[in-house]
Amino acid sequence: MKIVVSGGGTGGHIYPALALVREIKSKDKDSSFLYIGTEKGLEKEIVTREKIPFKSIHITGFKRKLSFDNVRTVARFLKGVRESKKMLKEFQADAVIGTGGYVCGPVVYAAAKLGIPCIVHEQNSVPGLTNKFLSRYVDKVAICFEEAKQFFPENKTVLTGNPRASEVLNYKGKEGLRKLGLKQGVATVLVFGGSRGARPINEAVLKVMSELREKPYQVLYVTGEVHFEQVAREIEMIGNPENVVIKPYVNNMPEILSGVDLAVTRAGATTLAELTVLGIPSILIPSPYVTNNHQEKNARSLSDHGAAELVLEKELTGSKLIATIDSVITDGKKLDAMKTAARAIGMPDAADRVYQVIKDLSKKN
Numbered sequence: 001m002k003i004v005v006s007g008g009g010t011g012g013h014i015y016p017a018l019a020l021v022r023e024i025k026s027k028d029k030d031s032s033f034l035y036i037g038t039e040k041g042l043e044k045e046i047v048t049r050e051k052i053p054f055k056s057i058h059i060t061g062f063k064r065k066l067s068f069d070n071v072r073t074v075a076r077f078l079k080g081v082r083e084s085k086k087m088l089k090e091f092q093a094d095a096v097i098g099t100g101g102y103v104c105g106p107v108v109y110a111a112a113k114l115g116i117p118c119i120v121h122e123q124n125s126v127p128g129l130t131n132k133f134l135s136r137y138v139d140k141v142a143i144c145f146e147e148a149k150q151f152f153p154e155n156k157t158v159l160t161g162n163p164r165a166s167e168v169l170n171y172k173g174k175e176g177l178r179k180l181g182l183k184q185g186v187a188t189v190l191v192f193g194g195s196r197g198a199r200p201i202n203e204a205v206l207k208v209m210s211e212l213r214e215k216p217y218q219v220l221y222v223t224g225e226v227h228f229e230q231v232a233r234e235i236e237m238i239g240n241p242e243n244v245v246i247k248p249y250v251n252n253m254p255e256i257l258s259g260v261d262l263a264v265t266r267a268g269a270t271t272l273a274e275l276t277v278l279g280i281p282s283i284l285i286p287s288p289y290v291t292n293n294h295q296e297k298n299a300r301s302l303s304d305h306g307a308a309e310l311v312l313e314k315e316l317t318g319s320k321l322i323a324t325i326d327s328v329i330t331d332g333k334k335l336d337a338m339k340t341a342a343r344a345i346g347m348p349d350a351a352d353r354v355y356q357v358i359k360d361l362s363k364k365n
């Protein structure tokens with residue numbers, strides 16, 4: 001099968017696409033791939049590192065308010081559709097998969113217009129504009145939360161889960177943590193603000209950095225690439241506690257997650273798929289700056305079942321953060337109950353489920 005994958009902007013749309021590529025490769029040795037993204041998103045670097053052929057189009061998102069920029073965006077969309085059609089024809093794509101972000105708009109739309117079987121994968125409980133628009137044209141919509149069903153045509157929607165969940169299950173043990181300089185046999189808290197980092201989380205962590213020194217656990221603190229320099233400057237003044245390892249970004253997150261006891265993070269849907277399938281308890285601080293506040297809805301689907309503690313950004317302070325971490329990590333019973341609750345939500349066979357949807361579609365054509 002010749003498959004075109006498109007999705008981008010942030011890690012939450014890219015990693016599910018890559019996990020799916022790996023799943024298809026493992027089941028269909030003759031499969032080949034083309035990834036269509038943008039030059040600006042995180043996808044160019046991440047996808048090229050994986051040695052998957054990458055081509056780009058230029059596209060921006062629609063503004064929700066009336067704006068002249070939207071006229072430009074329509075023009076870019078139409079140009080993107082023309083470019084995508086050319087790429088899809090040249091590559092002779094058998095199927096096209098969009099995993100979210102502006103870029104998959106023109107690519108998946110072009111596929112539908114050319115009559116190439118196509119699907120979109122929606123990671124969130126509340127979909128973004130692009131996937132809602134595309135759902136009218138695609139053959140199938142793969143979703144990860146039951147709650148997302150109501151936003152899409154009923155006859156096209158299939159609950160599959162997030163392929164990245166299946167992928168992280170391939171990793172075991174604490175070797176990833178050891179490679180980053182963390183100790184064996186000590187409880188580990190991973191703190192990160194999604195794929196791009198989050199300033200409010202960084203500010204809260206910096207406020208309690210000195211207090212962390214006294215704690216019986218160690219912390220892997222991932223700042224986000226763009227925030228790293230600023231954090232490093234502040235750490236120079238505060239001092240870096242021995243039990244805190246600070247990194248701008250980690251490229252081997254699955255290897256890291258397998259050794260983590262508690263995660264403190266935003267509530268991006270791909271992160272949540274990883275945490276639940278691995279049974280990792282979490283403290284979730286949803287980003288309030290996303291479409292329809294979807295991260296809070298994502299987060300509540302875990303906290304309502306006892307798999308996570310929810311801290312709203314407006315309530316976030318250094319002392320609230322450290323008190324919440326302590327209340328979970330030092331209470332073995334609570335930790336175990338959260339693990340079990342998280343695992344019950346996880347969808348380990350998601351990658352295979354999405355693969356089956358694609359296979360069935362390409363058989364019909």
Ligand SMILES: CC(=O)N[C@H]1[C@@H](OP(=O)(O)OP(=O)(O)OC[C@H]2O[C@@H](n3ccc(=O)[nH]c3=O)[C@H](O)[C@@H]2O)O[C@H](CO)[C@@H](O)[C@@H]1O
Nearest residue numbers: 010011012015123194195222249250253268269270271290
């Ligand atoms: C601001 C914004 O619009 N965020 C959206 C974006 O978030 P974002 O890109 O942050 O998405 P997620 O939190 O869902 O996923 C982040 C991914 O990056 C990985 N990772 C993260 C940090 C790191 O150092 N290394 C690393 O590999 C994580 O393991 C995970 O696989 O896409 C998600 C999935 O559609 C949405 O739910 C989020 O609302």
